[in-house]
Amino acid sequence: MRSKNRFFTGLILLILLITSCDNNGQSAKKLTSLSQVNSSQNLTQKPINQFAWRPIKHDPSKxxxxxxxxxxxxxxxxxxxxxxxxxxxxxxxxxxxxxxxxxxxxxxxxxxxxxxxxxxxxxxxxxxxxxxxxxxxxxxxxxxxxxxxxxxxxxxxxxxxxxxxxxxxxxxxxxxxxxxxxxxxxxxxxxxxxxxxxxxxxxxxxxxxxxxxxxxxxxxxxxxxxxxxxxxxxxxxxxxxxxxxxxxxxxxxxxxxxxxxxxxxxxxxxxxxxxxxxxxx
Ligand SMILES: [Zn+2]
The missing domain is CATH 3.20.20.370 (Glycoside hydrolase/deacetylase)
Known part of the structure; x- marks a missing residue:
């Protein structure tokens, strides 16, 4: 009974380890792709014009x-x-x-x-x-x-x-x-x-x-x-x-x-x- 418990505990630990490795891998991948997006945006994005006039919709109750x-x-x-x-x-x-x-x-x-x-x-x-x-x-x-x-x-x-x-x-x-x-x-x-x-x-x-x-x-x-x-x-x-x-x-x-x-x-x-x-x- 005790050895069966140890086996299940070991199995759960192994699953957790694999999942966490996978999450870390995905996070790293996400970070890489985000930094790629950012760096490509930096290259192509036009500088934001502070005075690009944006109309507002007036609220008649205000x-x-x-x-x-x-x-x-x-x-x-x-x-x-x-x-x-x-x-x-x-x-x-x-x-x-x-x-x-x-x-x-x-x-x-x-x-x-x-x-x-x-x-x-x-x-x-x-x-x-x-x-x-x-x-x-x-x-x-x-x-x-x-x-x-x-x-x-x-x-x-x-x-x-x-x-x-x-x-x-x-x-x-x-x-x-x-x-x-x-x-x-x-x-x-x-x-x-x-x-x-x-x-x-x-x-x-x-x-x-x-x-x-x-x-x-x-x-x-x-x-x-x-x-x-x-x-x-x-x-x-x-x-x-x-x-x-x-x-x-x-x-x-x-x-x-x-x-x-x-x-x-x-x-x-x-x-x-x-x-x-x-x-x-
Ligand atoms: Zn004046």
């Missing part, structure tokens, strides 16, 4: 929030970029070519660009019209050139522009703009650019550049614009703010509070402006 920050790179840009990443939301930075006038500021532009698809770099002109808006827009060819220069200098990935000092919309040939900026809008449209305005502005004090509305107040304004359909496109709200407003810790904290309030509503989805409906690339 509300899309486009946080936009204008006039960077400037004091406040780093705080905004870091916070956006920390809170894991998406945002768009409309930057100004002439502001990237030092190594550190130019580096901020490159950093923002490298963070796509979470952060999108977009075009806010070269000169910001030198803050002489009437003169700028009365010379539409010169103004258009100012945008094209910024597009090249900042290496903006998509043809998306926000006009300095003016909320205008040009989306796939459909224009909503004041008579002052219509001529430049038509030029930009004929060159394939999208122009993005805003629905709600988080205003700033023009002496201090500090935010005017408290976080809960601006969150209420966003909610109200969406629920009353006071937006350019139903269920999509574009929020204008400026990097410099949030350069001090207490105001970076205000921005964090605002985003946190918006995040609590499960209908809200944060997107970059390239995913606004109807844009063309």
């Amino acid at each position: 509300r899309y929030i486009y946080l936009t920050f204008d006039d960077g790179p400037q004091n406040g840009t780093t705080a905004c970029l870091e916070l956006i990443k920390k809170l894991n939301v998406k945002a768009t930075f409309f930057m100004v070519g002439s502001h990237a006038n030092s190594d550190n500021l130019a580096k901020l532009v490159r950093e923002a660009k490298a963070d796509y698809p979470q952060i999108l770099l977009a075009n806010h002109s070269t000169s910001h019209a030198n803050n002489r808006y009437k003169f700028f827009y009365h010379h539409p060819a010169m103004a258009a050139k100012d945008f094209y220069l910024a597009q090249n200098k900042l290496k903006v990935p998509y043809k998306i522009i926000r006009l300095p000092g003016n909320s205008a919309w040009v989306i796939d040939g459909s224009t909503k703009a004041t008579s002052l900026v219509k001529p430049v809008c038509h030029l930009l449209d004929s060159s394939g650019y999208n122009v993005i305005g805003w629905d709600v502005e988080w205003s700033f004090n023009h002496k201090t550049a500090y935010p005017v509305q408290r976080p809960y107040k601006i969150a209420e304004q966003v909610d109200s614009a969406l629920s009353r359909n006071h937006v350019h496109t139903k269920n999509h709200v574009v929020i204008l703010s400026h990097d410099r407003m949030f350069r001090k810790d207490n105001f970076t904290d205000s921005l964090a509070k605002f985003i946190t309030i918006l995040k609590k509503d499960p209908r809200n989805v944060f997107e970059t402006i390239d995913h606004y409906p109807g844009l063309r690339f």
Whole structure:
């Protein structure tokens, strides 16, 4: 009886040994074939284009929030970029070519660009019209050139522009703009650019550049614009703010509070402006 038990125990051990050898052999084979696939992929695979634009399907039960920050790179840009990443939301930075006038500021532009698809770099002109808006827009060819220069200098990935000092919309040939900026809008449209305005502005004090509305107040304004359909496109709200407003810790904290309030509503989805409906690339 005992010898019979020993025989069965020996038989089981032998089977286990053969199985484990076989598994090891298969694993090794799998590893070899995987590394072959990987190495052949490395040889033939094209590098992934970070900016190969991928459309998204908008969910009609959601509300899309486009946080936009204008006039960077400037004091406040780093705080905004870091916070956006920390809170894991998406945002768009409309930057100004002439502001990237030092190594550190130019580096901020490159950093923002490298963070796509979470952060999108977009075009806010070269000169910001030198803050002489009437003169700028009365010379539409010169103004258009100012945008094209910024597009090249900042290496903006998509043809998306926000006009300095003016909320205008040009989306796939459909224009909503004041008579002052219509001529430049038509030029930009004929060159394939999208122009993005805003629905709600988080205003700033023009002496201090500090935010005017408290976080809960601006969150209420966003909610109200969406629920009353006071937006350019139903269920999509574009929020204008400026990097410099949030350069001090207490105001970076205000921005964090605002985003946190918006995040609590499960209908809200944060997107970059390239995913606004109807844009063309
Ligand atoms: Zn601006």
